[in-house]
Every structure is written in structure tokens, then in C-alpha cells.
Amino acid sequence: MxxxxxxxxxxxxxxxxxxxxxxxxxxxxxxxxGQSPETMVIACCDSRAAPETIFDTGPGELFVVRNVANLVPPYEPDDRHHSTSAALEFAVQSLKVKHIVILGHGRCGGIRAALDPTAEPLSPGDFIGRWMGLVAPAAEAVAGNSLMTSGERQTALERISIRYSIANLRSFPCVKILEDKGRLTLHGAWFDISSGELWVMNRETGDFQRPELD
Structure with missing residues (x-):
């Protein structure tokens, strides 16, 4: 065996x-x-940034979806396979979560790949390349900024991609309707693996700020 x-x-x-x-x-x-979590977290599949560890949660507290670079695709009701969209639909429609958190992190490999258009595909299918195409316009703009260091460009795109994902969340009718009714709140957060710092996105300005911890 x-x-x-x-x-x-x-x-x-x-x-x-x-x-x-x-x-x-x-x-x-x-x-x-059965489960009845109030919060859904869409996080990266990076082994260093597990939401349950970062937020010190117990069983049943978080409904977690993890994919490369914690991205949310736009609403596309076609005949293709959409795992993140399916999980989102289940969390919102069935579990009726009250919060959705997009959790990004520093030193993300997917974001690094998006910033390097010369990188060789990992496979003939280039699944990562196609997936990271979701943030291609922002990646091109950030990669072309010669006034920033490579580390600054990386952090910038990591945070911009969180705003992209939140915008894509709102393209789902079930999310937009509930948010407009005040029954669902969308959040963005960014975790620094090295320092353990958590930065939370201001929903009005889009800026990332350190939360006050009581």
C-alpha cells in the first residue's frame, strides 16, 4: 500500500x-x-500564505479558495470550466457569506511571471501565462515604469491585482446585487511574508493601510 x-x-x-x-x-x-462561515477568502496557492494560519482561524470559520495569484476572473457564463467562479457562486448563493476578502501577498510567483513577458512557458499549455493574462494590461503598465525598482513594481502589481479582482467580483450579478443591498462586503488585503505585516485596502480610496490592532 x-x-x-x-x-x-x-x-x-x-x-x-x-x-x-x-x-x-x-x-x-x-x-x-454543515458549515456556515461568514467570510470567504480568495487567496494565492503559495504555501507561505495560508489564510487559516494568517488569521488564526478554527474549523468552519473561513471558506477558502486558493489559486495562482489570488485572482478572480470576470463573470463569464459559458460552457467552460470555472472553478473560482463556481466556488464564489456557492459561497454567495448557498453559504450566504457576509464578507469576501481578496488576500494577496508579497513575493508572489504568479505576479512575478506576469511582469516578465520574456519568461519561457512552463508547459505547452502555458496555463499560468493564460491565467495571469487577467492582469496583463496592468502588468504591461507597471513593467514599463523605469522609475521603480523591480521590488517596487512587484509590490505595486500585487496590490493592483487585488483591486482588479474586486472589480471582477462586482461583474457577478449575485455579488453586485447583495453588495448594493448592504448584505455583502468586499475587502482587499495584502500580507508581507517576510515581516508578517498585513495591509488592508481602503474601500473608498483603494489605498493599502496598516490596520489598527486593539
């Missing part, structure tokens, strides 16, 4: 003797009654 990597098995043992043992009642309640 094939075995999982040893690190995963040892982690599972620690989970069962630690967190699961301490929260058994919570897990059983979730199993019996």
Missing part, C-alpha cells in the same frame, strides 16, 4: 492528539449541521 509522505502522517498524528482532541465537539457539530 502506498503511504502518504511521513511529514503529513506525523502532522496528522499531532492534529488528532492536539487540535482535534481539543475541538472534538466543534468538529462533530460541523459534521452534523
Amino acid at each position: 502506498d503511504h502518504l509522505p511521513k511529514r503529513l502522517l506525523s502532522g496528522y498524528r499531532q492534529f488528532m492528539s492536539g487540535r482535534y482532541a481539543a475541538e472534538t465537539a466543534r468538529y462533530r457539530e460541523l459534521a452534523a449541521k
Whole structure:
């Protein structure tokens, strides 16, 4: 029989003797009654920026979708496969979340690829290249700014892409209608892996600011 990597098995043992043992009642309640998270987080699949870790949440608290560079595509009701759109639809229509957070992060590989048009595709299908085409106009504008350092361009596009994703969220009728009714709030946030700093987007100006932590 094939075995999982040893690190995963040892982690599972620690989970069962630690967190699961301490929260058994919570897990059983979730199993019996289902999930009802109030917040959806659309985050990058980068292993260094896990939302559950950053926000120190327990089981059932966050509905998380992760993809390359935490992007939201525009509303396209066609016959293609749209995993992020499907998850968004489920969160809004079925779970009735009250908040959607686009969580970006520093040193994002997808954003770095978008800023480097000369990079070789990773595969003949170039899935990452096509996916990052969602922010191509902004990437071209930022990449052409010679007054910024490469690090500044990277951070700029990481944050601009969050604003792009929020704009695309509003192209979904179910999101726009509920936001206009005050039943759904959209948020943007950016996490610095190196320092642990969290920057939150001001919904009125689009600027990123450090939140006050009480």
C-alpha cells in the first residue's frame, strides 16, 4: 500500500492528539449541521500564505479558495470550466457569506511571471501565462515604469491585482446585487511574508493601510 509522505502522517498524528482532541465537539457539530462561515477568502496557492494560519482561524470559520495569484476572473457564463467562479457562486448563493476578502501577498510567483513577458512557458499549455493574462494590461503598465525598482513594481502589481479582482467580483450579478443591498462586503488585503505585516485596502480610496490592532 502506498503511504502518504511521513511529514503529513506525523502532522496528522499531532492534529488528532492536539487540535482535534481539543475541538472534538466543534468538529462533530460541523459534521452534523454543515458549515456556515461568514467570510470567504480568495487567496494565492503559495504555501507561505495560508489564510487559516494568517488569521488564526478554527474549523468552519473561513471558506477558502486558493489559486495562482489570488485572482478572480470576470463573470463569464459559458460552457467552460470555472472553478473560482463556481466556488464564489456557492459561497454567495448557498453559504450566504457576509464578507469576501481578496488576500494577496508579497513575493508572489504568479505576479512575478506576469511582469516578465520574456519568461519561457512552463508547459505547452502555458496555463499560468493564460491565467495571469487577467492582469496583463496592468502588468504591461507597471513593467514599463523605469522609475521603480523591480521590488517596487512587484509590490505595486500585487496590490493592483487585488483591486482588479474586486472589480471582477462586482461583474457577478449575485455579488453586485447583495453588495448594493448592504448584505455583502468586499475587502482587499495584502500580507508581507517576510515581516508578517498585513495591509488592508481602503474601500473608498483603494489605498493599502496598516490596520489598527486593539
